[in-house]
Amino acid sequence: MNALLQPRAVRRPMTVRDVDAVAAVEATAYGFPWSRGNFVDSLAAGYLAEVLDGGDAGLLGYFVAMPGVDELHLLNITVAPAWQGRGLGSELLDAVRRHAADRGFAQLWLEVREGNHRARALYRRRGFAEVGLRRGYYPAAGGREDAVVMSLALGARHAVD
Ligand SMILES: CC(C)(COP(=O)(O)OP(=O)(O)OC[C@H]1O[C@@H](n2cnc3c(N)ncnc32)[C@H](O)[C@@H]1OP(=O)(O)O)[C@@H](O)C(=O)NCCC(=O)NCCS
Numbered sequence: 799m800n801a802l803l804q805p806r807a808v809r810r811p812m813t814v815r816d817v818d819a820v821a822a823v824e825a826t827a828y829g830f831p832w833s834r835g836n837f838v839d840s841l842a843a844g845y846l847a848e849v850l851d852g853g854d855a856g857l858l859g860y861f862v863a864m865p866g867v868d869e870l871h872l873l874n875i876t877v878a879p880a881w882q883g884r885g886l887g888s889e890l891l892d893a894v895r896r897h898a899a900d901r902g903f904a905q906l907w908l909e910v911r912e913g914n915h916r917a918r919a920l921y922r923r924r925g926f927a928e929v930g931l932r933r934g935y936y937p938a939a940g941g942r943e944d945a946v947v948m949s950l951a952l953g954a955r956h957a958v959d
Pocket residue numbers: 827828875876877878881882883884885886887888889909910911914916917920923
């Protein structure tokens with residue numbers, strides 16, 4: 799990787815001041831993006847949310863996760879399209895996992911579009927198991943798309959450790 803192409807990124811909590819930039823990245827990353835209000839509501843609800851702040855390079859990525867009783871549910875993890883494929887998504891996912899383990903959650907859960915093979919492969923390599931399917935969970939161009947439910951038992955070491 800060329801260091802000149804990798805800005806110095808700082809991971810920090812997402813605040814309402816980030817939401818315009820987050821929503822702008824979100825709109826470029828998904829066909830059916832979260833709205834600005836979804837992010838505002840997540841912050842108001844006290845969900846765990848962080849951004850990767852690239853300084854002059856702008857907002858590189860972010861995640862939002864909802865704490866449950868003994869599990870953390872990863873609702874959104876995104877890297878800005880121009881910065882994908884450089885390890886930032888893996889870095890964010892590892893941060894989510896550390897947060898979950900540090901807070902004593904037993905499991906990390908997420909849903910991913912059945913057709914999002916790149917994200918599914920990333921999660922599998924990080925130790926997630928595909929444990930279920932939610933039929934028609936997502937809006938899609940031709941109707942609805944299924945969600946694959948994935949879970950990671952914390953304490954389990956991922957495949958590349
Ligand atoms: C999914 C996403 C978060 C991954 O972030 P990323 O920064 O691109 O991922 P990384 O660079 O860490 O790469 C993760 C893996 O994908 C591989 N990869 C990178 N670019 C790739 C490409 N163009 N095609 C296939 N695999 C690729 C990497 O080799 C890496 O594999 P490794 O873990 O074995 O090294 C990001 O692509 C994204 O935001 N996509 C759009 C939104 C989305 O789908 N979010 C997830 C919804 S559940």
